[in-house]
Amino acid sequence: MTVTDIVTTTDWVRRAKDMVVPAGIFVDGEMRAAAGTRAIRTPRDGSVIGELAWAGEGDVDVAVAAARRAFDHGPWPRMHPRERGEILQAFSALVHEHRDELALLVSLEMGKPIRAAHDIELRALVRTLRYYGEIADKEHGEVTPTTDGELSLVTREPSGVVASVVSWNFPLTLAGWKFAPALAAGCAVVLKTAEQSPLSMQRVAELGAQAGLPPGVLNVLSGDGVVVGRALGLHRDVDVLTFTGSTAVGRHFLRYSADSNLKRVQLELGGKSPNIIFPDAPDLDAAADTAAWAIFFNSGEMCTAGSRLVVHRDVADQVVDRIVRTSASWAPGDPLDPTTTMGPLVDQSALDRVLGQLEEGIAAGGRVLTGGRQARPDSGGPYLEPTVVTGLGRDNLLVREELFAPVLSVLEVADEDEAVAVAGDTPYGLAAAVWTSDLGTAHRVAKRLKAGTVWVNCYEEGDLSVPFGGVKLSGFGRDKSRHALDEYTDLKTTWIAHG
Known part of the structure; x- marks a missing residue:
């Protein structure tokens, strides 16, 4: 039910x-x-x-x-x-x-x-x-x-x-x-x-x-x-x-x-998880829809949120355009409405902090494709529009820092090696995802990624029987899982x- x-x-x-x-x-x-x-x-x-x-x-x-x-x-x-x-x-x-x-x-x-x-x-x-x-x-x-x-x-x-x-x-x-x-x-x-x-x-x-x-x-x-x-x-x-x-x-x-x-x-x-999409993803539309879910679900307030979209340049426009269109279905609403998909941020200080970070990140070269503003300003709650930002350098704070908000940073790459380098360019190591139809690519990239969990052709999947945790600053x-009993x-x- x-x-x-x-x-x-x-x-x-x-x-x-x-x-x-x-x-x-x-x-x-x-x-x-x-x-x-x-x-x-x-x-x-x-x-x-x-x-x-x-x-x-x-x-x-x-x-x-x-x-x-x-x-x-x-x-x-x-x-x-x-x-x-x-x-x-x-x-x-x-x-x-x-x-x-x-x-x-x-x-x-x-x-x-x-x-x-x-x-x-x-x-x-x-x-x-x-x-x-x-x-x-x-x-x-x-x-x-x-x-x-x-x-x-x-x-x-x-x-x-x-x-x-x-x-x-x-x-x-x-x-x-x-x-x-x-x-x-x-x-x-x-x-x-x-x-x-x-x-x-x-x-x-x-x-x-x-x-x-x-x-x-x-x-x-x-x-x-x-x-x-x-x-x-x-x-x-x-x-x-x-x-x-x-x-x-x-x-x-x-x-x-x-x-x-x-x-x-x-x-x-914390985490700053990369979501890598290659051109041979089994279904690019499904990959884009899941990428939107991975950052907008729970208002982006997840340590595993797919906050960095690392996408091959050959399919970047197609993927990002679909995410931008999909963002409309994540418009913030009353959390007591059963049809609402995204509620407010946790408090006003969180909204103020994120708006300040967006302002600084955009000033450093980012370009907002959608969102970036307070939503439902007359509600009395700290709502933020689902946001997609592109044109970011790898040192931009929107790429480096865990925002804990529905803000997606888009990073285009030319090949597998660059994708792994960009994905790994973070002090965090909680989770990552790879979208590809090639089993060899999936195994190879998953092994090269320094993360506690790597999803392939999915995001945030799991079960109580598997452990959850990270490496590096995560x-x-x-x-x-049974491993928790060791603690x-x-x-x-x-x-x-x-x-």
Whole structure:
């Protein structure tokens, strides 16, 4: 069932007015007050949608202490992994049952179109919880070769208290990629929401308690990064810290680890992903339409967004012209309208920043083919037109910097070698795509690209069974798949001499 089968725009607006917005932080199995409060505004129209408890350093100490007790003395890490898995699957079922409510919270807090919030964001969280619930009891240790009279066992043990700091662009998907494998492994979690999307995870934590998570196993704090994030990074009772966000903040967490207890840090950071289209792409129209989706979906607020179109000059005009025509179908609209494909940027500061970057990039030689201006200026929200810019040098900031906006930079190339050189001319290495009908070209180019994921003749495809993460300044952690469990477990060797 899709969202358009359920309600109309009017229905969603009415639900938004009637819904009870979370007001507390979730710590030690209950909602509670915090050091302060914060009025939460929606980028839909700038209005206040609720007052939320806002954590301070003292709240961090309380939450970490609750997680520490839950891990050191509680039942969760001592349960049979099958029991943990059953609770995670019950958690998944409750999230599915409340998907309308949660989708509405996501749409209101960060502007994601309600259809995408319901059909993509909530589906991802449901599947993530189900996946890790299903494999919780299927990770085994090793018996290594020894001589007679000796036995060597290698076992995986939960690492302890995990601090998770997540970004706002996919507030439930990214959170689930962190806390679900950590819980499956037997850890206790303190999760910090992003300042811009602090509501939906508070409600999810309540559902986790209803599903059977013991008190202190999943705690959710909403607060400022410079306060709560920093306190988690420096906390000596945190054993693992996992972060999704900017490279600049990722550097801070590495420093916090060095300055505290050398906690293990897992980083999934930014990207400036190249989308390479060669003349022999199986379907140039499909490649162009997908290129438009790759940059305009979620208002371009994706670390994997295909923000650099690297296109062979023989087909550049054909591809770019179709993208420009397609951009009309991505015109920004009310995120509570089920027909809207692109909502606002996350807040006014994001819009101001991107408009300034566009001005600077155009002054340095860029030419706007479409977009580049604020949209729906009377709405009260920070909407930006889908934008395509050409004529850019490789050193232009629109090519170099992660804009986190629906802005596509077009770079023409003459051959495969130039395409690989242009694609690799970035400090990031999160994702890339190649469009070609030649299997040899696909393998050769994919191998030459320095990226955590390379898509061939598609974009943003994947499954929970495959890992996600990057290289270079895109970080080094891995979310999803069995490999994510490595981030939240420690290997122990037990050597037995038995006579």
